[in-house]
Amino acid sequence: MRNIKLTFQYDGTKYQGWQRLRNTPNTIQEKMESILSLFTNENIELTCSGRTDAGVHAENAVANFKTNCTSSTEEIFHYCNTYMPKDIVVKKVDEVDENFHSRYNAKEKIYTYKICNNTFHNVFTRKYSYHIPTKLNIDKMREAASFLVGEHDFKSFTALKSKKKSTVRQIYSINIIEEDGNIDMVFHGNGFLYKMVRILAGTLIEVGLSNIESDSIPHLLFLKDRSQSGPTAPAHGLFLTRVVY
Template structure:
Protein backbone atom coordinates (compact mmCIF):
# COMPACT_ATOMS: atom_id res chain seq x y z
CA UNK A 1 0.00 0.00 0.00
CA UNK A 2 1.33 3.42 -0.99
CA UNK A 3 1.21 6.50 1.21
CA UNK A 4 0.82 9.57 -1.00
CA UNK A 5 1.43 13.16 0.03
CA UNK A 6 -0.47 15.82 -1.88
CA UNK A 7 -0.04 19.57 -2.12
CA UNK A 8 -3.35 21.33 -2.68
CA UNK A 9 -4.31 24.86 -3.68
CA UNK A 10 -7.86 26.14 -3.28
CA UNK A 11 -9.97 29.23 -3.55
CA UNK A 12 -12.07 28.70 -0.41
CA UNK A 13 -14.77 31.22 -1.37
CA UNK A 14 -17.43 28.66 -2.31
CA UNK A 15 -16.67 26.12 0.43
CA UNK A 16 -17.60 25.43 4.04
CA UNK A 17 -13.94 24.82 4.85
CA UNK A 18 -11.55 21.91 4.65
CA UNK A 19 -13.20 19.31 6.86
CA UNK A 20 -15.67 16.85 5.39
CA UNK A 21 -19.27 17.23 6.60
CA UNK A 22 -21.81 14.46 6.41
CA UNK A 23 -24.62 16.85 5.46
CA UNK A 24 -22.91 18.89 2.73
CA UNK A 25 -20.64 18.30 -0.21
CA UNK A 26 -19.30 21.86 -0.04
CA UNK A 27 -16.01 20.96 1.65
CA UNK A 28 -12.54 20.65 0.15
CA UNK A 29 -11.78 17.34 1.84
CA UNK A 30 -15.13 15.93 0.69
CA UNK A 31 -14.56 16.99 -2.94
CA UNK A 32 -11.09 15.44 -3.10
CA UNK A 33 -12.10 12.22 -1.31
CA UNK A 34 -15.02 11.68 -3.68
CA UNK A 35 -12.78 11.94 -6.72
CA UNK A 36 -10.06 9.74 -5.23
CA UNK A 37 -12.73 7.16 -4.38
CA UNK A 38 -14.04 7.23 -7.96
CA UNK A 39 -10.52 7.05 -9.33
CA UNK A 40 -9.36 4.07 -7.25
CA UNK A 41 -12.66 2.23 -6.92
CA UNK A 42 -12.27 1.97 -3.13
CA UNK A 43 -13.22 4.43 -0.43
CA UNK A 44 -10.32 6.83 0.22
CA UNK A 45 -9.89 9.01 3.29
CA UNK A 46 -7.42 11.87 3.24
CA UNK A 47 -5.67 13.39 6.26
CA UNK A 48 -5.13 17.15 6.04
CA UNK A 49 -2.38 19.05 7.87
CA UNK A 50 -5.21 20.86 9.63
CA UNK A 51 -8.63 22.31 8.98
CA UNK A 52 -9.15 25.60 7.27
CA UNK A 53 -12.35 27.53 8.04
CA UNK A 54 -15.16 28.33 5.69
CA UNK A 55 -13.96 30.85 3.10
CA UNK A 56 -10.25 30.47 3.87
CA UNK A 57 -7.93 29.86 0.92
CA UNK A 58 -4.85 27.67 0.60
CA UNK A 59 -1.82 27.81 -1.65
CA UNK A 60 -0.04 24.90 -0.01
CA UNK A 61 -2.36 22.71 2.03
CA UNK A 62 -0.80 19.28 2.58
CA UNK A 63 -2.70 16.00 2.92
CA UNK A 64 -1.93 12.31 2.64
CA UNK A 65 -3.86 9.18 1.74
CA UNK A 66 -3.18 5.49 1.36
CA UNK A 67 -4.04 3.46 -1.69
CA UNK A 68 -3.33 0.20 -3.48
CA UNK A 69 -3.72 1.93 -6.84
CA UNK A 70 -0.86 1.36 -9.28
CA UNK A 71 -1.81 4.34 -11.44
CA UNK A 72 1.16 6.55 -12.43
CA UNK A 73 1.35 9.82 -10.47
CA UNK A 74 1.16 11.96 -13.61
CA UNK A 75 -2.04 10.17 -14.63
CA UNK A 76 -3.42 10.56 -11.10
CA UNK A 77 -2.65 14.29 -11.16
CA UNK A 78 -4.35 14.66 -14.56
CA UNK A 79 -7.38 12.72 -13.38
CA UNK A 80 -7.73 14.76 -10.18
CA UNK A 81 -7.41 18.13 -11.89
CA UNK A 82 -9.77 17.09 -14.67
CA UNK A 83 -12.56 16.09 -12.27
CA UNK A 84 -12.02 18.52 -9.39
CA UNK A 85 -13.86 21.85 -9.58
CA UNK A 86 -11.56 24.54 -11.02
CA UNK A 87 -11.19 26.26 -7.64
CA UNK A 88 -9.44 23.20 -6.15
CA UNK A 89 -6.13 22.15 -7.72
CA UNK A 90 -3.79 19.35 -6.75
CA UNK A 91 -0.33 20.80 -7.42
CA UNK A 92 1.85 17.81 -6.61
CA UNK A 93 1.79 14.14 -5.59
CA UNK A 94 4.69 12.27 -4.07
CA UNK A 95 5.17 8.93 -2.37
CA UNK A 96 6.16 9.17 1.30
CA UNK A 97 7.05 6.57 3.97
CA UNK A 98 4.12 4.64 5.39
CA UNK A 99 4.38 6.39 8.77
CA UNK A 100 4.00 9.92 7.28
CA UNK A 101 0.92 11.65 8.73
CA UNK A 102 0.06 15.11 7.36
CA UNK A 103 -1.33 16.36 10.68
CA UNK A 104 0.85 14.68 13.33
CA UNK A 105 4.11 15.29 11.49
CA UNK A 106 3.52 18.94 10.65
CA UNK A 107 6.09 21.01 12.55
CA UNK A 108 5.07 24.44 11.37
CA UNK A 109 2.88 26.52 9.09
CA UNK A 110 2.87 29.84 7.30
CA UNK A 111 -0.37 31.77 6.87
CA UNK A 112 -0.80 35.06 5.07
CA UNK A 113 -3.49 37.69 5.38
CA UNK A 114 -4.14 40.40 2.78
CA UNK A 115 -5.56 43.84 3.53
CA UNK A 116 -6.87 46.11 0.76
CA UNK A 117 -5.98 49.43 2.35
CA UNK A 118 -7.96 52.01 0.41
CA UNK A 119 -11.27 53.84 0.70
CA UNK A 120 -12.25 52.69 -2.83
CA UNK A 121 -12.91 48.94 -3.09
CA UNK A 122 -11.19 46.67 -5.63
CA UNK A 123 -13.10 44.55 -8.15
CA UNK A 124 -10.21 42.07 -8.35
CA UNK A 125 -9.15 41.87 -4.70
CA UNK A 126 -12.66 41.65 -3.25
CA UNK A 127 -12.54 37.87 -2.74
CA UNK A 128 -8.89 37.69 -1.70
CA UNK A 129 -8.47 40.49 0.83
CA UNK A 130 -10.27 42.45 3.52
CA UNK A 131 -10.89 46.11 2.75
CA UNK A 132 -9.66 48.37 5.53
CA UNK A 133 -10.12 51.99 4.47
CA UNK A 134 -8.28 53.79 7.32
CA UNK A 135 -4.61 54.71 7.41
CA UNK A 136 -2.49 52.04 9.15
CA UNK A 137 0.75 52.74 11.00
CA UNK A 138 3.06 49.90 9.94
CA UNK A 139 5.71 50.79 12.55
CA UNK A 140 3.18 50.45 15.37
CA UNK A 141 1.99 47.11 13.99
CA UNK A 142 5.61 45.90 13.75
CA UNK A 143 6.08 46.92 17.40
CA UNK A 144 3.07 44.78 18.34
CA UNK A 145 4.45 41.87 16.27
CA UNK A 146 7.62 41.91 18.36
CA UNK A 147 5.41 41.21 21.39
CA UNK A 148 3.50 38.43 19.60
CA UNK A 149 6.61 36.62 18.39
CA UNK A 150 7.85 33.87 20.73
CA UNK A 151 6.19 31.21 22.87
CA UNK A 152 2.97 32.30 24.58
CA UNK A 153 -0.40 31.02 25.68
CA UNK A 154 -2.52 32.37 22.80
CA UNK A 155 -5.92 31.47 24.31
CA UNK A 156 -6.91 35.18 24.36
CA UNK A 157 -6.30 35.24 20.59
CA UNK A 158 -8.44 32.21 19.82
CA UNK A 159 -12.06 31.15 19.73
CA UNK A 160 -11.29 28.22 22.07
CA UNK A 161 -12.67 27.72 25.57
CA UNK A 162 -10.14 26.87 28.29
CA UNK A 163 -9.55 23.11 28.30
CA UNK A 164 -6.86 20.60 29.17
CA UNK A 165 -5.34 20.86 25.70
CA UNK A 166 -2.39 23.21 25.56
CA UNK A 167 -3.02 26.58 23.96
CA UNK A 168 0.66 27.47 24.04
CA UNK A 169 2.12 28.11 20.60
CA UNK A 170 5.29 29.62 19.17
CA UNK A 171 5.25 32.31 16.48
CA UNK A 172 8.66 32.47 14.80
CA UNK A 173 8.11 35.35 12.43
CA UNK A 174 5.56 37.93 11.36
CA UNK A 175 6.28 39.98 8.24
CA UNK A 176 4.36 43.01 7.05
CA UNK A 177 4.84 44.07 3.44
CA UNK A 178 3.08 46.86 1.59
CA UNK A 179 2.74 46.73 -2.19
CA UNK A 180 0.50 49.46 -3.57
CA UNK A 181 -2.83 49.25 -1.76
CA UNK A 182 -2.20 45.72 -0.51
CA UNK A 183 -0.66 45.08 2.90
CA UNK A 184 0.36 41.44 3.23
CA UNK A 185 0.94 39.92 6.67
CA UNK A 186 2.68 36.55 6.93
CA UNK A 187 2.72 34.48 10.11
CA UNK A 188 5.06 31.54 10.61
CA UNK A 189 4.87 29.37 13.70
CA UNK A 190 4.69 25.83 15.01
CA UNK A 191 0.90 25.85 14.98
CA UNK A 192 -2.08 28.17 15.19
CA UNK A 193 -5.20 27.85 17.35
CA UNK A 194 -8.68 28.09 15.87
CA UNK A 195 -9.18 31.63 14.44
CA UNK A 196 -5.83 32.71 15.94
CA UNK A 197 -4.47 34.41 12.79
CA UNK A 198 -7.73 36.25 12.15
CA UNK A 199 -8.00 37.49 15.77
CA UNK A 200 -4.34 38.57 15.82
CA UNK A 201 -5.03 40.40 12.54
CA UNK A 202 -8.04 42.20 14.01
CA UNK A 203 -5.86 43.23 16.97
CA UNK A 204 -3.03 44.43 14.73
CA UNK A 205 -5.51 46.54 12.73
CA UNK A 206 -6.75 48.18 15.95
CA UNK A 207 -3.14 48.96 16.84
CA UNK A 208 -2.29 50.19 13.34
CA UNK A 209 -5.32 52.48 13.36
CA UNK A 210 -4.35 53.87 16.76
CA UNK A 211 -7.39 52.65 18.71
CA UNK A 212 -5.28 50.19 20.75
CA UNK A 213 -1.74 50.50 22.13
CA UNK A 214 0.74 47.75 21.27
CA UNK A 215 1.39 47.30 25.03
CA UNK A 216 -2.13 45.94 25.29
CA UNK A 217 -0.87 42.68 23.70
CA UNK A 218 0.77 41.91 27.09
CA UNK A 219 -2.53 42.54 28.87
CA UNK A 220 -4.31 40.05 26.59
CA UNK A 221 -1.56 37.45 27.14
CA UNK A 222 -1.87 37.96 30.91
CA UNK A 223 -5.67 37.77 31.09
CA UNK A 224 -6.27 35.26 28.30
CA UNK A 225 -9.62 36.96 27.72
CA UNK A 226 -10.75 36.79 24.08
CA UNK A 227 -12.98 39.86 24.30
CA UNK A 228 -9.97 42.11 25.01
CA UNK A 229 -8.44 41.30 21.61
CA UNK A 230 -9.57 42.73 18.27
CA UNK A 231 -12.33 41.44 16.02
CA UNK A 232 -12.06 38.25 13.98
CA UNK A 233 -11.37 39.60 10.49
CA UNK A 234 -13.15 37.88 7.55
CA UNK A 235 -11.88 34.58 6.17
CA UNK A 236 -11.53 35.79 2.57
CA UNK A 237 -8.17 37.50 3.29
CA UNK A 238 -6.59 34.38 4.82
CA UNK A 239 -4.34 31.93 2.95
CA UNK A 240 -2.64 28.79 4.25
CA UNK A 241 0.66 29.28 2.43
CA UNK A 242 2.88 26.41 3.50
CA UNK A 243 3.10 23.46 5.87
CA UNK A 244 6.50 22.33 7.14
CA UNK A 245 7.74 18.80 7.90
CA UNK A 246 11.12 17.62 9.12
CA UNK A 247 13.10 15.72 6.51
Protein backbone atom coordinates (compact mmCIF):
# COMPACT_ATOMS: atom_id res chain seq x y z
CA MET A 1 0.00 0.00 0.00
CA ARG A 2 1.44 3.36 -1.09
CA ASN A 3 0.97 6.68 0.69
CA ILE A 4 0.65 9.66 -1.66
CA LYS A 5 0.98 13.27 -0.51
CA LEU A 6 -0.62 16.11 -2.47
CA THR A 7 0.20 19.80 -2.14
CA PHE A 8 -2.53 21.85 -3.79
CA GLN A 9 -4.28 25.19 -3.99
CA TYR A 10 -7.93 26.08 -4.41
CA ASP A 11 -10.29 28.98 -4.79
CA GLY A 12 -12.97 28.24 -2.22
CA THR A 13 -15.48 30.78 -3.53
CA LYS A 14 -18.12 28.37 -4.80
CA TYR A 15 -17.47 25.46 -2.42
CA GLN A 16 -19.07 24.50 0.89
CA GLY A 17 -15.65 24.14 2.47
CA TRP A 18 -13.12 21.31 2.45
CA GLN A 19 -14.97 18.52 4.26
CA ARG A 20 -17.22 16.06 2.44
CA LEU A 21 -20.90 16.64 3.34
CA ARG A 22 -23.94 14.37 3.10
CA ASN A 23 -26.28 16.95 1.59
CA THR A 24 -24.07 18.29 -1.22
CA PRO A 25 -21.26 17.09 -3.49
CA ASN A 26 -19.95 20.66 -3.68
CA THR A 27 -16.90 20.38 -1.43
CA ILE A 28 -13.19 20.37 -2.20
CA GLN A 29 -12.76 16.90 -0.70
CA GLU A 30 -15.63 15.43 -2.75
CA LYS A 31 -14.31 16.90 -6.01
CA MET A 32 -10.75 15.70 -5.47
CA GLU A 33 -11.70 12.25 -4.22
CA SER A 34 -13.99 11.62 -7.18
CA ILE A 35 -11.20 12.42 -9.67
CA LEU A 36 -8.62 10.32 -7.83
CA SER A 37 -11.05 7.42 -7.48
CA LEU A 38 -11.64 7.39 -11.24
CA PHE A 39 -7.91 7.42 -11.89
CA THR A 40 -6.99 4.65 -9.44
CA ASN A 41 -10.19 2.61 -9.82
CA GLU A 42 -10.32 2.60 -6.01
CA ASN A 43 -12.43 4.32 -3.38
CA ILE A 44 -10.00 7.09 -2.43
CA GLU A 45 -10.33 8.86 0.91
CA LEU A 46 -8.24 11.99 1.38
CA THR A 47 -6.87 13.05 4.75
CA CYS A 48 -6.25 16.79 4.80
CA SER A 49 -3.99 18.96 6.94
CA GLY A 50 -7.06 20.86 8.13
CA ARG A 51 -10.63 21.71 7.24
CA THR A 52 -11.48 25.09 5.79
CA ASP A 53 -14.90 26.75 5.98
CA ALA A 54 -17.16 27.53 3.04
CA GLY A 55 -15.60 30.31 0.94
CA VAL A 56 -12.09 30.03 2.42
CA HIS A 57 -9.14 29.62 0.03
CA ALA A 58 -5.83 27.76 0.21
CA GLU A 59 -2.48 28.46 -1.40
CA ASN A 60 -0.65 25.37 -0.11
CA ALA A 61 -3.01 22.81 1.40
CA VAL A 62 -1.72 19.29 2.03
CA ALA A 63 -3.55 15.96 1.88
CA ASN A 64 -2.57 12.31 1.62
CA PHE A 65 -4.23 9.08 0.55
CA LYS A 66 -3.45 5.37 0.56
CA THR A 67 -3.56 3.45 -2.72
CA ASN A 68 -2.51 0.24 -4.45
CA CYS A 69 -2.28 2.13 -7.74
CA THR A 70 1.08 1.60 -9.46
CA SER A 71 1.02 4.80 -11.53
CA SER A 72 3.93 7.19 -11.06
CA THR A 73 3.63 10.43 -9.12
CA GLU A 74 4.13 12.25 -12.43
CA GLU A 75 1.12 10.43 -13.93
CA ILE A 76 -1.02 11.25 -10.88
CA PHE A 77 0.07 14.88 -11.12
CA HIS A 78 -0.77 15.11 -14.82
CA TYR A 79 -4.16 13.41 -14.44
CA CYS A 80 -5.18 15.62 -11.52
CA ASN A 81 -4.41 18.84 -13.34
CA THR A 82 -6.11 17.62 -16.51
CA TYR A 83 -9.40 16.66 -14.89
CA MET A 84 -9.70 18.70 -11.69
CA PRO A 85 -11.98 21.76 -11.81
CA LYS A 86 -10.10 24.90 -12.85
CA ASP A 87 -10.33 26.33 -9.32
CA ILE A 88 -8.35 23.40 -7.87
CA VAL A 89 -4.68 22.91 -8.84
CA VAL A 90 -2.35 20.18 -7.59
CA LYS A 91 1.09 21.75 -7.23
CA LYS A 92 3.08 18.70 -6.18
CA VAL A 93 2.68 14.93 -5.78
CA ASP A 94 5.05 12.94 -3.56
CA GLU A 95 5.21 9.35 -2.40
CA VAL A 96 5.84 9.43 1.36
CA ASP A 97 6.38 7.08 4.27
CA GLU A 98 3.35 4.93 5.07
CA ASN A 99 3.09 6.55 8.50
CA PHE A 100 2.82 10.10 7.19
CA HIS A 101 -0.45 11.74 8.21
CA SER A 102 -1.16 15.18 6.79
CA ARG A 103 -3.12 16.35 9.85
CA TYR A 104 -1.39 14.66 12.78
CA ASN A 105 2.14 15.36 11.49
CA ALA A 106 1.52 19.07 10.88
CA LYS A 107 3.61 21.12 13.31
CA GLU A 108 2.73 24.67 12.29
CA LYS A 109 0.20 26.48 10.11
CA ILE A 110 0.24 29.92 8.53
CA TYR A 111 -2.95 31.72 7.52
CA THR A 112 -3.28 35.10 5.81
CA TYR A 113 -6.33 37.32 6.11
CA LYS A 114 -6.58 39.93 3.34
CA ILE A 115 -8.28 43.32 3.64
CA CYS A 116 -8.87 46.03 1.05
CA ASN A 117 -8.80 49.25 3.09
CA ASN A 118 -9.43 51.71 0.28
CA THR A 119 -12.53 53.87 -0.24
CA PHE A 120 -13.64 51.68 -3.15
CA HIS A 121 -13.09 47.97 -3.59
CA ASN A 122 -10.83 46.53 -6.27
CA VAL A 123 -12.99 44.73 -8.83
CA PHE A 124 -10.25 42.17 -9.53
CA THR A 125 -9.63 41.15 -5.91
CA ARG A 126 -13.07 41.67 -4.38
CA LYS A 127 -13.64 37.91 -4.05
CA TYR A 128 -10.35 37.45 -2.21
CA SER A 129 -10.20 40.33 0.29
CA TYR A 130 -12.58 41.91 2.77
CA HIS A 131 -13.39 45.48 1.76
CA ILE A 132 -13.43 47.95 4.67
CA PRO A 133 -13.75 51.57 3.42
CA THR A 134 -13.16 53.12 6.87
CA LYS A 135 -9.47 53.72 7.54
CA LEU A 136 -8.08 51.20 10.03
CA ASN A 137 -5.61 52.14 12.76
CA ILE A 138 -2.79 49.73 11.96
CA ASP A 139 -0.70 50.68 14.99
CA LYS A 140 -3.55 49.83 17.35
CA MET A 141 -4.13 46.55 15.54
CA ARG A 142 -0.46 45.63 15.89
CA GLU A 143 -0.54 46.51 19.58
CA ALA A 144 -3.60 44.30 20.09
CA ALA A 145 -2.02 41.48 18.10
CA SER A 146 1.03 41.49 20.38
CA PHE A 147 -1.17 40.37 23.30
CA LEU A 148 -2.31 37.32 21.31
CA VAL A 149 1.20 36.02 20.64
CA GLY A 150 2.24 33.14 22.90
CA GLU A 151 0.44 30.19 24.42
CA HIS A 152 -3.08 31.04 25.57
CA ASP A 153 -6.51 29.56 26.05
CA PHE A 154 -8.33 30.90 22.98
CA LYS A 155 -11.83 29.91 24.08
CA SER A 156 -12.97 33.52 23.51
CA PHE A 157 -11.79 33.25 19.91
CA THR A 158 -13.38 30.06 18.61
CA ALA A 159 -16.80 28.82 17.56
CA LEU A 160 -15.92 25.36 18.87
CA LYS A 161 -18.82 23.92 20.85
CA SER A 162 -17.13 20.89 22.39
CA LYS A 163 -16.16 21.22 26.05
CA LYS A 164 -13.85 18.22 25.88
CA LYS A 165 -11.39 19.54 23.29
CA SER A 166 -8.58 21.77 24.53
CA THR A 167 -8.76 25.40 23.40
CA VAL A 168 -5.12 26.10 24.26
CA ARG A 169 -2.98 27.00 21.28
CA GLN A 170 0.32 28.78 20.65
CA ILE A 171 0.64 31.69 18.24
CA TYR A 172 4.23 32.35 17.19
CA SER A 173 3.58 35.63 15.40
CA ILE A 174 0.93 37.90 13.92
CA ASN A 175 2.31 40.23 11.27
CA ILE A 176 0.15 43.02 9.90
CA ILE A 177 1.48 44.31 6.59
CA GLU A 178 -0.01 47.35 4.83
CA GLU A 179 0.78 48.58 1.34
CA ASP A 180 -1.32 50.98 -0.73
CA GLY A 181 -4.43 50.24 1.29
CA ASN A 182 -4.04 46.47 1.03
CA ILE A 183 -3.59 44.79 4.41
CA ASP A 184 -2.36 41.26 5.07
CA MET A 185 -2.73 39.84 8.57
CA VAL A 186 -0.45 36.80 8.75
CA PHE A 187 -1.15 34.35 11.59
CA HIS A 188 1.54 31.76 12.40
CA GLY A 189 0.81 29.17 15.06
CA ASN A 190 1.03 25.52 16.06
CA GLY A 191 -2.64 25.06 15.16
CA PHE A 192 -5.93 26.93 15.05
CA LEU A 193 -9.39 26.15 16.40
CA TYR A 194 -12.67 26.21 14.52
CA LYS A 195 -13.08 29.69 12.97
CA MET A 196 -10.29 30.97 15.26
CA VAL A 197 -8.38 32.90 12.58
CA ARG A 198 -11.53 34.62 11.32
CA ILE A 199 -12.55 35.60 14.86
CA LEU A 200 -9.06 36.90 15.62
CA ALA A 201 -9.16 38.87 12.36
CA GLY A 202 -12.62 40.23 13.16
CA THR A 203 -11.49 41.30 16.62
CA LEU A 204 -8.37 43.04 15.30
CA ILE A 205 -10.52 44.81 12.70
CA GLU A 206 -12.78 46.07 15.51
CA VAL A 207 -9.65 47.38 17.25
CA GLY A 208 -8.65 49.12 14.02
CA LEU A 209 -12.10 50.71 13.87
CA SER A 210 -11.78 51.87 17.52
CA ASN A 211 -14.71 49.69 18.60
CA ILE A 212 -12.49 47.58 20.86
CA GLU A 213 -9.54 48.90 22.87
CA SER A 214 -6.22 47.33 21.97
CA ASP A 215 -5.28 46.73 25.61
CA SER A 216 -8.52 44.84 26.29
CA ILE A 217 -7.21 41.68 24.57
CA PRO A 218 -5.73 40.15 27.76
CA HIS A 219 -9.12 40.58 29.45
CA LEU A 220 -10.90 38.92 26.51
CA LEU A 221 -8.51 35.97 26.78
CA PHE A 222 -9.18 35.78 30.52
CA LEU A 223 -12.97 35.78 30.09
CA LYS A 224 -12.99 32.63 27.89
CA ASP A 225 -16.30 33.86 26.47
CA ARG A 226 -16.86 33.93 22.71
CA SER A 227 -19.65 36.51 23.02
CA GLN A 228 -17.19 39.13 24.30
CA SER A 229 -14.74 39.09 21.37
CA GLY A 230 -15.18 40.57 17.90
CA PRO A 231 -17.27 39.25 15.00
CA THR A 232 -16.21 36.46 12.67
CA ALA A 233 -14.57 38.09 9.64
CA PRO A 234 -15.99 37.03 6.24
CA ALA A 235 -14.61 33.79 4.81
CA HIS A 236 -13.53 35.14 1.41
CA GLY A 237 -10.60 37.09 2.88
CA LEU A 238 -8.94 34.03 4.43
CA PHE A 239 -6.20 31.89 2.88
CA LEU A 240 -4.40 28.85 4.22
CA THR A 241 -0.90 29.94 3.23
CA ARG A 242 1.35 27.11 4.37
CA VAL A 243 1.54 23.94 6.46
CA VAL A 244 4.86 23.13 8.13
CA TYR A 245 5.92 19.53 8.84
